[in-house]
Amino acid sequence: EFLTKNQKRLLMTREGNLESQWEKSEFISAAGKDVIVIGGGDTGTDCIGTSMRHRCKSITNFELMPQPPEERAPDNPWPQWPRVYGVDYGHAEVNAVFGNDPREYAVLTKEFKGDAEGNLTSLVTQQCEMTPQGPKAVEGTEKEWKADLAILSMGFVAPESYVIDELGLEVDQRNNIHAQYGDFRTNVEGVFAGGDCRRGQSLVVWAINEGRGMADKTNEYLVKKREDQLSAKSPFANLSSMSA
Numbered sequence: 001e002f003l004t005k006n007q008k009r010l011l012m013t014r015e016g017n018l019e020s021q022w023e024k025s026e027f028i029s030a031a032g033k034d035v036i037v038i039g040g041g042d043t044g045t046d047c048i049g050t051s052m053r054h055r056c057k058s059i060t061n062f063e064l065m066p067q068p069p070e071e072r073a074p075d076n077p078w079p080q081w082p083r084v085y086g087v088d089y090g091h092a093e094v095n096a097v098f099g100n101d102p103r104e105y106a107v108l109t110k111e112f113k114g115d116a117e118g119n120l121t122s123l124v125t126q127q128c129e130m131t132p133q134g135p136k137a138v139e140g141t142e143k144e145w146k147a148d149l150a151i152l153s154m155g156f157v158a159p160e161s162y163v164i165d166e167l168g169l170e171v172d173q174r175n176n177i178h179a180q181y182g183d184f185r186t187n188v189e190g191v192f193a194g195g196d197c198r199r200g201q202s203l204v205v206w207a208i209n210e211g212r213g214m215a216d217k218t219n220e221y222l223v224k225k226r227e228d229q230l231s232a233k234s235p236f237a238n239l240s241s242m243s244a
Contacts, residue, residue: 030054037061039153048090067105159197184214
């Protein structure tokens with residue numbers, strides 16, 4: 001809602017007037033607030049950048065994963081995506097204004113605290129470590145962070161399994177639904193997969209692209225299926241196999 005509403009408040013009418021009239025009810029403002037963004041990636045960076053443009057009082061970004069190395073690790077060779085430390089535009093802007101990188105790594109949010117009126121006042125966190133079973137909180141590492149606005153920018157590890165299990169769909173090594181790009185057919189007849197559930201977390205433009213491609217392939221499948229059904233019902237369907 002934070003990014004969407006801030007984008008919509010800039011929409012103009014055909015006459016060149018702002019539709020929102022800059023009414024505060026039309027968007028969520030970070031102006032003068034201590035902001036915490038939970039989650040990274042492109043969306044987290046956009047939340048940081050937007051908060052900076054609002055002139056927030058401070059901004060902190062919680063990352064669940066540990067800080068990546070400066071260079072590729074031995075288990076991250078080319079052509080895999082390089083899991084290395086990088087600075088995006090939002091981080092650079094925070095550093096230019098506040099003199100620090102906003103990211104705090106290996107942090108697990110434990111509790112949200114508020115006042116009597118229900119306004120957010122702080123977040124309580126713990127350091128965490130990654131285990132084969134997932135992130136595990138480190139006891140005795142609780143820390144309280146002042147916050148007026150918390151923005152959830154959390155992605156997902158893989159699509160939920162209930163549809164996958166019920167339909168018996170094959171998955172890849174990352175537990176995404178297995179379907180070849182450009183074809184989109186799964187191992188189950190008549191079931192197609194595309195977008196984040198097939199390729200993993202990605203940008204909305206990829207979801208739009210794959211949605212359109214999947215629609216084309218689904219239409220081709222249905223048209224052919226219909227033609228086969230009509231052909232099978234035709235009284236002349238078996239004439240080609242009859243002897244002269």
